[in-house]
Amino acid sequence: MSLTTLGKMENDQTFLMPWRKPGARAGKIMRIGAGSVDVHIPRHDGTGWERTAIALETEVLPCDKELYLQQGFGEDGAGGRVRNKSTIRKPVDIVWGMCKDMPGATRDEIVEACVALGVNPNTAKTQYYHWRKKHG
Numbered sequence: 001m002s003l004t005t006l007g008k009m010e011n012d013q014t015f016l017m018p019w020r021k022p023g024a025r026a027g028k029i030m031r032i033g034a035g036s037v038d039v040h041i042p043r044h045d046g047t048g049w050e051r052t053a054i055a056l057e058t059e060v061l062p063c064d065k066e067l068y069l070q071q072g073f074g075e076d077g078a079g080g081r082v083r084n085k086s087t088i089r090k091p092v093d094i095v096w097g098m099c100k101d102m103p104g105a106t107r108d109e110i111v112e113a114c115v116a117l118g119v120n121p122n123t124a125k126t127q128y129y130h131w132r133k134k135h136g
Contacts, residue, residue, distance in 0.1 A: 087118035095127035
């Protein structure tokens, strides 16, 4: 399937580049131009991301958006880092609300409950610390 064909599909704008190494294969179509497609893809050396243009006729495979979102980069190139963003709106308010609603709960119990709702674990831990600091 070419990038042009994939780009015309409504729901699936992410793609897999089968010729790239595992963990650095998935990209996202940003804009289809006259002679090329602007894409957001991992760098070849695995040191981060780049926005570049690829020919319209480049053959790719459709892929799940989660695969694109879960790509991360470590010292050895592409790795398995998960997306570092909460999946719900106002995660800080959720954590503070949980702290208020679960007065006898431990930090780990509150963090676990927040993560189950879509709050990033690091956000939950940090906001629990701030809540405890303010409320003793």
